[in-house]
Amino acid sequence: MSFDFSILRDLRKRANLTLADVSERTGLSPSVISKLERNQTSAELETLFRISRVFDLNTTDLISLAEARTAQRVDEQNYQSGDFAFDRISYNNAQVFHGSAPRGAEVTRPEIHSDIYEICWVKKGRLVIQLPKERHELTQGQSLQFDGALDHSYQALEDSEFMIVHLKKGKRF
Numbered sequence: 700m701s702f703d704f705s706i707l708r709d710l711r712k713r714a715n716l717t718l719a720d721v722s723e724r725t726g727l728s729p730s731v732i733s734k735l736e737r738n739q740t741s742a743e744l745e746t747l748f749r750i751s752r753v754f755d756l757n758t759t760d761l762i763s764l765a766e767a768r769t770a771q772r773v774d775e776q777n778y779q780s781g782d783f784a785f786d787r788i789s790y791n792n793a794q795v796f797h798g799s800a801p802r803g804a805e806v807t808r809p810e811i812h813s814d815i816y817e818i819c820w821v822k823k824g825r826l827v828i829q830l831p832k833e834r835h836e837l838t839q840g841q842s843l844q845f846d847g848a849l850d851h852s853y854q855a856l857e858d859s860e861f862m863i864v865h866l867k868k869g870k871r872f
Contacts, residue, residue: 702738702762702765702766703738703765703766704735704736704738704742704765705736705737705738706761706764706765707732707735707736707750708736710754710764711736714753714754716753718732718733721750721753724752724753725746725749725750725752725753726749727746727749727750731746732750735750744758747761747762771790773788773789773790774788775787775788776788776789780806781804781805781806782800782801782803782804782805782855783798783799783800783804783806783853783855784798784799784800785797785798785863786798791867792866792867793864793865793866793867794864794865795862795863795864795865796862796863796864796865797860797861797862798859798860798861798862798863799858799859799860799861800824800826800853800855800858800859800861801855801858802824802855802856802857802858802859803855804854804855805852805853805854805855806852806853807852812847812848812865813847813848814847814848814867814868815847815865815866815867815868816844816845816846816847816865816866816868817844817845817846817847817851817863817864817865818842818843818844818862818863818864818866819837819842819843819853819861819862819863820841820842820861820862820863820864821837821838821839821840821841821842821859821860821861822839822840822860822861822862823839823858823859823860823861824838824839824855824856824857824858824859824860824861825837825838825839825855825856825857825859826853826854826855826856826859826861827853827854827856828843828845828851828852828853829851829852829853829854830845830849830850830851831849831850836856847865
């Protein structure tokens with residue numbers, strides 16, 4: 700796998716820093732930093748650690764930025780869960796669902812997701828989200844975030860349209 704460390708130039712310019720400024724803060728020569736920015740050399744972890752601290756990043760975040768320089772495009776998938784209909788797009792770190800359900804529809808035991816946070820945003824209608832010790836009735840424009848590891852269910856009190864987002868815990872784009 701190759702890395703594109705030209706992101707360093709973007710980070711440096713956004714922070715209004717010169718090569719000399721980064722050199723002074725890291726103890727690395729300006730030529731080493733410049734070669735990294737132009738992808739003319741590879742870097743050791745210690746070098747990346749020093750540079751990442753200048754931009755208030757951890758080293759893994761800097762590496763992730765260097766390897767994720769292209770956009771990702773996916774096509775939607777359609778599926779049903781009981782009377783709930785969904786269009787879904789999926790990425791490594793997130794899934795986004797556009798859902799609809801007629802009045803009275805229920806999903807009593809959707810899949811439990813131990814590694815995600817779940818967000819439900821009601822765009823039309825009324826939904827009830829039942830958690831182990833909580834019941835939330837959401838109307839148009841309201842949203843709720845909860846840990847996907849919790850047992851939860853959905854019920855449509857009216858014909859409803861909504862968005863559900865699954866965000867992986869501890870991950871970044």
